[in-house]
Structure formats: structure tokens, C-alpha cells
Amino acid sequence: MKIEKEKLLWMYRTMVQIRVFEERIGSEFAAGKIPGFVHLSSGQEANAVGVCANLRIDDYITSNHRGHGHLIAKGLPLDTMTAEIFGKKTGVNKGKAGSQHLTDMAVGCLGAEGIQGTPVPVAVGAALSAKLRGSDQVAVAFIGDGTLNTGRFHEGLNLAAAWKLPFICYCENNTWAESTNIYDVTALTDISQRAMGYGIPGVAVDGNDVFAVYEAVHEAVARAKKGEGPTFIEGRTCRRHGHFEGDGHLYRSQEDKDECLKKDPIPRFRKKLIEMGTMTEAEADQIEREVKEEMEKAVKFAEESPFPEPEEVYTDEFA
Amino acid sequence: MEVSEITYLQAIHDAIDEELARDDKVFVFGEDIRQWGAPLGEMKGLFKKYGPNRVLDTPISETAMIGAAIGSAATGLRPVVQIMFAEFLSVCWSDIFNAMCKPRYMSGGKIMFPVTILSYCGAGISAAGEHSGCLDGMEMSIPGLKIVAPSTPYDAKGLIKSAIREDNPVQVFYHKKLILGGLKGEVPEKEYTIPLGKADVKRRGSDVTVVATMLMAHRALAAAEKLKARGIDIEVIDPRSLAPLDKETIFKSLEKTGKLVIMVEEPKAGSSASEIAAVVAEEAFDLLKAPIKRVCAPDTAIPFTPALEKVWMPDEDNLIKAVTEIM
Ligand SMILES: Cc1ncc(C[n+]2csc(CCOP(=O)(O)OP(=O)(O)O)c2C)c(N)n1
Ligand SMILES: [Mg+2]
Numbered sequence: 001m002k003i004e005k006e007k008l009l010w011m012y013r014t015m016v017q018i019r020v021f022e023e024r025i026g027s028e029f030a031a032g033k034i035p036g037f038v039h040l041s042s043g044q045e046a047n048a049v050g051v052c053a054n055l056r057i058d059d060y061i062t063s064n065h066r067g068h069g070h071l072i073a074k075g076l077p078l079d080t081m082t083a084e085i086f087g088k089k090t091g092v093n094k095g096k097a098g099s100q101h102l103t104d105m106a107v108g109c110l111g112a113e114g115i116q117g118t119p120v121p122v123a124v125g126a127a128l129s130a131k132l133r134g135s136d137q138v139a140v141a142f143i144g145d146g147t148l149n150t151g152r153f154h155e156g157l158n159l160a161a162a163w164k165l166p167f168i169c170y171c172e173n174n175t176w177a178e179s180t181n182i183y184d185v186t187a188l189t190d191i192s193q194r195a196m197g198y199g200i201p202g203v204a205v206d207g208n209d210v211f212a213v214y215e216a217v218h219e220a221v222a223r224a225k226k227g228e229g230p231t232f233i234e235g236r237t238c239r240r241h242g243h244f245e246g247d248g249h250l251y252r253s254q255e256d257k258d259e260c261l262k263k264d265p266i267p268r269f270r271k272k273l274i275e276m277g278t279m280t281e282a283e284a285d286q287i288e289r290e291v292k293e294e295m296e297k298a299v300k301f302a303e304e305s306p307f308p309e310p311e312e313v314y315t316d317e318f319a
Numbered sequence: 320m321e322v323s324e325i326t327y328l329q330a331i332h333d334a335i336d337e338e339l340a341r342d343d344k345v346f347v348f349g350e351d352i353r354q355w356g357a358p359l360g361e362m363k364g365l366f367k368k369y370g371p372n373r374v375l376d377t378p379i380s381e382t383a384m385i386g387a388a389i390g391s392a393a394t395g396l397r398p399v400v401q402i403m404f405a406e407f408l409s410v411c412w413s414d415i416f417n418a419m420c421k422p423r424y425m426s427g428g429k430i431m432f433p434v435t436i437l438s439y440c441g442a443g444i445s446a447a448g449e450h451s452g453c454l455d456g457m458e459m460s461i462p463g464l465k466i467v468a469p470s471t472p473y474d475a476k477g478l479i480k481s482a483i484r485e486d487n488p489v490q491v492f493y494h495k496k497l498i499l500g501g502l503k504g505e506v507p508e509k510e511y512t513i514p515l516g517k518a519d520v521k522r523r524g525s526d527v528t529v530v531a532t533m534l535m536a537h538r539a540l541a542a543a544e545k546l547k548a549r550g551i552d553i554e555v556i557d558p559r560s561l562a563p564l565d566k567e568t569i570f571k572s573l574e575k576t577g578k579l580v581i582m583v584e585e586p587k588a589g590s591s592a593s594e595i596a597a598v599v600a601e602e603a604f605d606l607l608k609a610p611i612k613r614v615c616a617p618d619t620a621i622p623f624t625p626a627l628e629k630v631w632m633p634d635e636d637n638l639i640k641a642v643t644e645i646m
Contacts, residue, residue, distance in 0.1 A: 087624030
């Protein structure tokens with residue numbers, strides 16, 4: 001599939017942005033500068049980027065606890081995101097959301113949800129709205145493998161299928177839900193077969209190959225826009241970090257962790273783009289430098305921003 | 320009496336461990352129990368000790384978990400089901416509210432469900448809006464459900480053991496901040512239980528009765544010292560069980576003080592404080608010499624940033640203000 005150069009470069013830059021962002025957030029968290037919990041998506045960048053490269057800014061996504069990458073790929077700036085995760089007044093959600101609930105309708109993100117399963121029916125609602133309003137927008141729910149076993153996954157998929165909605169359920173199968181391996185609590189091994197139960201296409205792709213993700217989602221978006229209904233896509237990927245920062249993931253074998261490091265989607269994409277002549281080594285390095293600088297500025301912005309005033313507790317409860 | 324000092328976390332662990340050992344009908348299940356011993360570690364080692372027929376990992380399927388608890392309880396077992404963060408209870412609300420708490424009554428006593436549900440509650444660790452709440456008041460509105468909310472290792476151990484032995488559904492809340500803060504306290508070496516529905520007077524005082532649960536009980540005790548310096552002597556009562564509620568202990572205290580402040584970590588509307596206030600206003604109005612005060616959180620979601628979460632949570636200053644207003 002032909003993807004124009006400009007888009008390929010955006011995809012590369014965005015994957016690097018996510019990695020740099022996540023690793024920096026991880027080190028800021030370790031340094032005690034971030035309150036609460038953070039769940040990082042390092043290693044899963046090809047999923048967020050391969051999906052969002054097919055979306056317009058007015059298309060919709062819902063996200064989960066491991067959502068930083070989805071939001072960056074959907075267009076949220078690094079500085080207000082970082083400020084949010086630091087709990088600052090200048091954060092995209094004024095410090096009220098934190099890492100786990102980043103929300104911004106300006107980039108079509110209905111919200112990152114901490115209650116597993118919820119992203120599915122909420123995105124189905126956005127897809128319904130697009131259909132009822134006669135718009136050609138699509139909606140994507142980003143979920144993890146663990147979420148497949150919530151009731152809401154089932155209800156959401158069936159509803160979207162029955163109503164032939166412009167909806168895509170994208171499942172990042174990193175095989176772990178916290179400390180639990182998905183195959184220890186799920187009898188079906190080919191997860192994409194779940195789609196059969198809803199009478200919709202189910203596709204499994206290499207979630208560490210951004211081209212494979214892009215192509216599968218491209219087809220799903222085309223199908224959605226033609227009024228043919230939803231698609232379920234399983235991106236087979238892996239988690240480089242613990243479930244949350246501070247989780248030593250001792251429950252994983254060293255082999256599993258090493259394998260994951262080897263499957264890094266970023267050097268793989270970089271190599272391909274250089275082979276294809278889309279960019280040179282020097283240009284790739286330049287992108288990495290620029291992104292690191294951008295993140296440096298974002299952290300500085302977050303650090304220098306004030307915390308919200310106490311009165312802010314009482315604002316925003318109602319529209 | 321021989322006592323040892325253990326943490327709140329250890330107390331929860333020991334209660335479950337001892338009940339698993341005592342009664343082979345007891346079994347526990349939930350998410351991330353095998354490897355993590357549950358996310359905050361209160362079941363560490365239990366999988367190894369009791370094996371896969373007594374300690375089970377589940378998928379992320381809270382509705383199925385509550386359903387499975389009901390079905391296994393009806394057929395002779397005593398399930399202990401861990402529904403992680405209190406907010407997740409709302410995922411399986413119908414199964415708790417309808418399927419678990421109504422049939423005993425609706426069947427005219429033909430069925431019983433000895434189920435124990437364990438959940439983390441409470442703010443103070445910047446876990447943000449969906450992992451920080453206390454749902455005590457909401458659950459108090461469910462007929463057929465008993466609720467315990469311990470504030471000390473002693474109470475946690477004794478109440479959880481009673482909850483597991485109880486023939487009715489019991490919700491146990493334990494506070495994340497008391498777990499993560501490493502709260503310690505003395506417990507007897509010898510086996511003991513604490514009956515459900517018995518309050519504990521955590522501090523004797525004569526001027527104002529303060530009813531407070533979990534983390535708020537600790538804040539009330541800290542405020543008591545500051546108030547003492549101002550010549551105000553508060554009595555701190557921890558109900559320990561919210562359902563059934565030990566009204567007698569509260570009324571008895573009011574006979575002495577005539578003044579009531581209730582401090583809980585929930586938005587005010589529909590909170591456990593609201594129910595307790597209503598009970599006192601209705602049944603013990605004559606004992607009151609001042610209006611009842613509720614020290615609660617604002618009626619908003621819980622903000623993430625510590626700068627706001629701190630303001631959101633009721634604190635010693637809020638309590639001191641409420642107490643001095645009615646002095
Ligand atoms: C209803 C509900 N139950 C349990 C949890 C606790 N929890 C948070 S993340 C998680 C695992 C999610 O696994 P998965 O969907 O595979 O996403 P991943 O962490 O792998 O990205 C669990 C069980 C939750 N947030 N919501
Ligand atoms: Mg997963």
C-alpha cells in the first residue's frame with residue numbers, strides 16, 4: 001500500500017514522540033515528580049500511530065489507562081499533556097484528570113477511561129452519533145487484551161454490529177493484564193475470532209509493524225465509511241515496562257521480556273524508511289533530536305507551571 | 320494477653336489466611352491474586368499455600384465474578400471475592416443489588432448467600448477520579464447487605480473473620496491509604512473475632528461526639544489533640560460496621576455530649592454521614608443540643624492533582640471548624 005512521504009514522516013516522528021514521552025515520564029515518575037500511577041505504552045507505538053494515521057482530527061477515539069500514545073497520535077500537544085500528568089493548572093484537564101483520564105474533544109478524544117471495558121460502548125456512541133448526524137466520521141476504541149473479558153466489550157461490539165456503525169475496536173494484545181496472562185484466563189487463543197460471534201470481520205495483525213496496522217485500519221475505515229459496519233482488529237504487540245511504573249513485572253519470564261525488546265517497532269520502521277528512501281539516517285537523527293528537544297520543553301513547561309488554586313475543586317462539575 | 324504489632328495489610332492477610340485454613344468451604348478469587356496476591360498484596364502467598372482450588376485468578380469480569388460468588392455461595396461454599404477498587408463495584412451493581420441482596424428476602428428465606436466482597440476504597444494517593452472513592456453511603460441504601468469499614472489492624476482482622484463466617488452478603492472496605500501508609504497496631508496472638516454491628520469508642524470525651532470511619536477516624540483522633548489544647552474534649556466513635564449500624568453506642572455518647580459531628584470521606588449527598596445524621600435526628604432528637612454537622616467531601620468527582628485532592632478530602636481543620644461552630 002502506498003503511503004505518501006509526508007504521512008510516513010509524520011508516523012515516524014509520532015512514534016518517536018511517544019517513546020521519548022513515555023521514557024521521560026517514566027524517569028520523572030521515578031524521580032518522584034509525578035503523583036499517582038502511570039502506565040506506559042513503550043513498545044506499543046506502532047498501534048497508536050498505525051491507527052491514528054488513518055484518522056482525521058475530527059474522528060473519534062476512546063482510550064484506556066495506557067493511553068498516552070493514543071492521545072499523542074491523535075494530536076494532543078506534549079506540553080499540556082505533561083503538565084496534566086504533573087498535576088498542574090496548565091494541564092489539558094487542569095490537573096483534574098492525571099495520566100489515566102486524559103480527555104480533549106478538540107482532538108476527538110472522548111476520554112481515557114480507567115474502568116476497563118468502558119471505551120468500547122462510549123466509542124460506539126460516538127460512531128452512532130456520526131451516523132445519525134450524517135457525517136463521515138469514524139470512531140475507534142483502543143482497548144487491551146484484558147478488556148476483552150468485560151461484559152461491555154460484548155455489548156458494545158454487538159450493538160455496533162447490529163446498527164452497522166462506523167466503529168473500529170482496536171485491541172492491543174500485549175498478552176498481559178496487570179500480572180495476569182491473558183491466555184490463563186481466556187480459552188480462545190486466536191482473539192480475532194471473537195469477531196465471528198458478532199458477524200463482523202476480525203483481523204489479527206503484527207502490532208509491532210506500523211505498516212501492517214495502518215493497512216488493516218485503512219480497510220476498516222473504508223468499510224465503516226461505506227456504511228458496512230464495524231471491524232475488530234487485534235494488534236499483537238508487547239509491553240516493555242511493568243503494568244505501572246514501579247511494577248517490577250517479576251511474573252514474566254526473562255525470555256518474554258527480552259523478546260519484547262527485540263521486537264521494538266521503532267528501529268524496524270526507521271530501517272524500512274531509510275531503505276525506501278523516505279528519509280536519510282541524518283534526517284532520522286534530526287527528527288529524534290527535535291522530539292527530544294520538544295519533550296525537554298514540555299517538561300520545563302510542566303515544572304514551571306503552578307498547581308491549581310484550591311477553589312478549582314468546586315469548578316467544572318456541571319456544564 | 321499476648322499481643323503482637325502488625326500492619327493493617329498483614330491483618331487483612333491474616334484474617335483471610337486463617338479463615339481459609341479453618342474452613343475448607345472458604346475460597347477466594349479475584350484479579351491478580353496468584354502473582355501479586357491482589358494489587359496491594361493483602362493475599363500474598365495464599366495461592367502457594369492453598370493452591371488453585373482455593374485461590375483463583377479471574378479475568379476482568381466483575382459481573383461474572385459476583386454471579387459466581389452468588390452461585391457458589393448458594394450451593395454450599397463461602398466465597399470471598401475481591402473486587403479491587405470500590406468504583407469497580409458499580410460495574411456489577413445489578414448483580415450485587417438485585418441478584419445478591421434481594422433473593423434471601425424474595426424467596427421467603429429459602430436461599431442464602433454467604434459472600435464476602437473485599438474492596439479498596441479511599442483517596443489520598445492521587446489515584447484520580449475512578450480509583451479513589453468510598454461508596455459506603457451508596458451501599459448503605461442496599462437492603463440485605465452488611466458493610467464493614469475497619470480503621471485499625473485489630474478491627475480489620477476481627478471484622479473480616481466475622482464477615483467470612485457471616486451467612487449473609489458482607490461488603491468489606493479497606494482504605495488504601497491505611498494500607499500504603501503502613502499503619503500498625505496491636506492484635507492478640509490468640510484467635511478472636513469482632514461481631515458485625517458493634518461500634519468502638521476510639522477516644523472518650525465529654526463535649527462533642529464525633530462519628531468517623533476509616534482514614535477519617537484517624538484524622539478525628541488527631542484533631543482531638545488539637546481541640547484538647549483549646550479546652551474542647553471530643554469523643555470519637557468508629558462505627559466499624561455501617562450496616563448494621565450500632566445506634567446505641569452513638570445515642571449513649573449523645574446522652575453525655577448532646578452534640579454530633581459526623582466525618583466521612585464521601586461527597587455529602589447520600590453519604591454514610593447523611594444516613595447516620597438522619598437516624599439520630601429521627602430517633603434521638605431529644606438528646607441534641609445543637610444542629611448535627613456533617614464533615615464530608617464536596618459533591619464533585621475526586622480530582623487527580625494532590626493540590627486539589629488534599630482540598631477535596633475532609634481534614635482535621637474541617638473537623639475542628641465544625642466542632643467549634645457548635646460549641
Ligand atoms: C472494571 C475494571 N476492573 C479492573 C481494573 C483494574 N485494571 C486496571 S488495568 C488492568 C489490566 C488491563 O489489561 P489490558 O486491557 O490488557 O491493558 P494493558 O494494561 O495490557 O494495556 C486491570 C485489571 C479496572 N481498571 N477496571
Ligand atoms: Mg494487555
